[in-house]
Amino acid sequence: MAFIQLSNVSLRYENGYLAVEGVSLSIAQGEFVGLVGPSGCGKSTLLRVISGLRPPSSGEATVHGQPVRGPIASIGMAFQNPTLMPWRTVLQNILLPLEVSPQHKWAFRRNPQPYLEAARELMASVGLSGFENARVWELSGGMQQRASLCRALIHQPEILLLDEPFSALDAFTREELWQAMQVLYLQRRPTVVLVTHDLREAVYLCDTIHTMSSRPGRIAYTRRVEFPRPRPLELTYQDDFAHIVRELREQIGGMRTQISTLRGVGP
Amino acid sequence: MRRTQDTLAAVGATLGLFVLWELAVRLFKIPPFVLPAPSQALEALRPVWGAVLGHAWQTLWTTLVGFALAVGAGVLLGAAVGTSRPLNLALYPLLVGFNSVPKAALVPVLVLWFGIGTVPAILTAFLISFFPIVVNVATGLASVPPELREVLKVLGSSRFEAFTRVSVPFSLPYFFASLKVAITLAFVGTVISEIAASQKGIGYMMTSASSQFNVPLVFGGLLVIAAMGIALYGVFALLERRLVGWAYRS
Numbered sequence: 001m002a003f004i005q006l007s008n009v010s011l012r013y014e015n016g017y018l019a020v021e022g023v024s025l026s027i028a029q030g031e032f033v034g035l036v037g038p039s040g041c042g043k044s045t046l047l048r049v050i051s052g053l054r055p056p057s058s059g060e061a062t063v064h065g066q067p068v069r070g071p072i073a074s075i076g077m078a079f080q081n082p083t084l085m086p087w088r089t090v091l092q093n094i095l096l097p098l099e100v101s102p103q104h105k106w107a108f109r110r111n112p113q114p115y116l117e118a119a120r121e122l123m124a125s126v127g128l129s130g131f132e133n134a135r136v137w138e139l140s141g142g143m144q145q146r147a148s149l150c151r152a153l154i155h156q157p158e159i160l161l162l163d164e165p166f167s168a169l170d171a172f173t174r175e176e177l178w179q180a181m182q183v184l185y186l187q188r189r190p191t192v193v194l195v196t197h198d199l200r201e202a203v204y205l206c207d208t209i210h211t212m213s214s215r216p217g218r219i220a221y222t223r224r225v226e227f228p229r230p231r232p233l234e235l236t237y238q239d240d241f242a243h244i245v246r247e248l249r250e251q252i253g254g255m256r257t258q259i260s261t262l263r264g265v266g267p
Numbered sequence: 268m269r270r271t272q273d274t275l276a277a278v279g280a281t282l283g284l285f286v287l288w289e290l291a292v293r294l295f296k297i298p299p300f301v302l303p304a305p306s307q308a309l310e311a312l313r314p315v316w317g318a319v320l321g322h323a324w325q326t327l328w329t330t331l332v333g334f335a336l337a338v339g340a341g342v343l344l345g346a347a348v349g350t351s352r353p354l355n356l357a358l359y360p361l362l363v364g365f366n367s368v369p370k371a372a373l374v375p376v377l378v379l380w381f382g383i384g385t386v387p388a389i390l391t392a393f394l395i396s397f398f399p400i401v402v403n404v405a406t407g408l409a410s411v412p413p414e415l416r417e418v419l420k421v422l423g424s425s426r427f428e429a430f431t432r433v434s435v436p437f438s439l440p441y442f443f444a445s446l447k448v449a450i451t452l453a454f455v456g457t458v459i460s461e462i463a464a465s466q467k468g469i470g471y472m473m474t475s476a477s478s479q480f481n482v483p484l485v486f487g488g489l490l491v492i493a494a495m496g497i498a499l500y501g502v503f504a505l506l507e508r509r510l511v512g513w514a515y516r517s
Contacts, residue, residue, distance in 0.1 A: 087436045100424035
């Protein structure tokens with residue numbers, strides 16, 4: 001049943017800092033999962049465990065029932081920075097995974113044509129058509145992040161790991177990218193793990209949201225979001241949506257103490 | 268359009284300097300054995316034109332051989348120092364210490380080992396120009412953002428693929444920047460050695476001219492070296508714009 005399974009995962013860094021402790025999670029195939037929480041709660045660390053970039057200190061991560069040991073095939077990843085390579089054009093950046101992924105590189109070298117078409121299609125679905133030969137710096141931050149999403153998806157990964165990819169964008173661009181992300185998700189149905197500290201973003205995009213507490217990072221609360229897809233952006237201004245956001249916010253905590261410290265500052 | 272303007276500015280500034288120099292010498296009536304005017308320096312080159320060309324060729328190829336050695340050794344050592352922390356810690360103090368030794372002081376030693384002539388000149392050019400290449404290549408490789416490498420690592424790429432696709436292109440601008448410095452330094456190395464111990468090359472021509480109090484010809488030699496330096500710098504600047512233009516977007 002579970003496609004990605006974390007069993008009692010703890011991770012302690014070399015400097016002794018315990019980033020996550022005793023995290024157990026199961027993620028179904030095709031599920032869109034959000035990990036939210038304050039900064040430093042180990043969200044990104046969990047992503048690194050799932051991706052195989054970092055082995056857990058104890059516990060185990062499995063994908064497809066196989067324990068994760070080192071980077072696994074069929075993962076796409078997007079980061080907070082677009083991390084595009086300025087010496088490549090936008091299209092060349094998007095094609096990069098095909099040049100190195102052990103699953104695709106031979107086929108890509110032999111016959112790049114179908115991949116090029118796939119890349120163009122992908123670019124079209126996020127509104128990047130016509131920028132194939134543009135240089136990275138000619139693109140706005142939002143456009144660069146779109147290209148980064150295309151790169152994360154070009155090799156048709158089963159798992160998409162998103163490490164706050166929208167958090168450095170302005171509010172309007174961010175909402176546009178949520179919609180672009182939803183389109184991509186509905187087209188391909190990968191299993192997505194989204195790390196974010198934006199609760200609206202999590203509720204808009206995810207099927208399941210796990211909030212985390214910090215130091216050490218633990219799963220504190222889990223919430224299903226049942227809104228049917230495609231979800232319109234107006235949904236984010238409706239009461240039942242706001243209700244879930246508020247519920248999650250309360251779980252993360254820190255609201256009340258803030259108000260008490262603010263007392264005496266007002267008029 | 269922009270390019271022609273840039274070229275005009277460079278040529279204009281150079282000509283301006285020569286005009287100033289010429290005017291200063293004439294106005295203050297500076298005797299040519301103290302400071303010859305540029306016209307006198309060029310005039311001194313004219314009757315010995317063929318010999319000057321021969322010396323210039325000698326200096327040029329000596330410099331290029333020394334420089335090529337420096338590029339080869341510099342890239343290898345820079346790659347080692349830039350990618351391995353233990354090597355970095357072990358070798359950097361040695362490199363810095365070595366670079367602090369005045370190369371002119373090494374020429375007599377080189378002459379002692381290899382005799383008067385081209386070999387010490389090549390080696391001096393090599394020794395003086397190789398340090399900036401090492402440092403820049405090492406710096407470039409060491410400053411590759413880890414996120415960029417992670418992008419490849421997560422895809423299951425080999426270390427070699429990550430190196431060729433991220434580290435090498437990322438550090439190319441550092442490398443080219445060092446080439447422009449190194450090529451001009453290589454000329455300095457060659458000429459130092461030729462002045463001290465050689466019977467060929469512009470450096471030799473200048474020492475022998477100065478022993479005959481032919482100061483205009485000494486300055487003529489300086490102009491020839493400067494011209495060759497500018498020309499080779501230009502070649503590498505052009506290569507740089509071709510190959511790593513992405514790093515210098517305008």
